[in-house]
Amino acid sequence: MKRASENKEFPYASKFVCYFEVFPDGTVAEISNDVRAVEPAFQRASEGTVKIYAVLPERYVSSLYEIDDINLLADAYGIARPDDHVHDISWKLSSIDDGRSSYASVEVVFLCGCKVTFDNIRKIAADLQRQKGWIMATSTGISCNYKPGGPEEYILRIRRSSLK
Ligand SMILES: [Zn+2]
Known part of the structure; x- marks a missing residue:
């Protein structure tokens, strides 16, 4: 085994x-x-x-x-666990966001160092819902901008009405 x-x-x-x-x-x-x-x-x-x-x-x-x-x-599976930490993120609407679709394209940098992967995307979505009230799409895959020397910037799809 x-x-x-x-x-x-x-x-x-x-x-x-x-x-x-x-x-x-x-x-x-x-x-x-x-x-x-x-x-x-x-x-x-x-x-x-x-x-x-x-x-x-x-x-x-x-x-x-x-x-x-x-x-x-x-x-x-996006199940909260006792040692959950609070993410420290900075975010802004992406330049590709059209300003009106029900899901907004948001550029997010995890200052806390967390990474978004296929395996934890549901946990990240559950965390962001609990911590920020965001409703995040998890079925659209992960896009990430790599800038040399810069932080990893994820483009997340967040329901516009839940953004604040
Ligand atoms: Zn984090």
């Missing part, structure tokens, strides 16, 4: 990962790839009641993984 934390590419949020939890009496229960199922399983795992495993279909064989760092799973 492999450890998920040792696979930097482990696609926690992928629908192709089959998660299950094992209870102390040996009972096994599948966890659907849905935050409503993952969140209670994460709570049980963080209390030490269950262990979470996953089957990851790979090119020729499927591999069994232990989800040894459950915070990575929580991040992928």
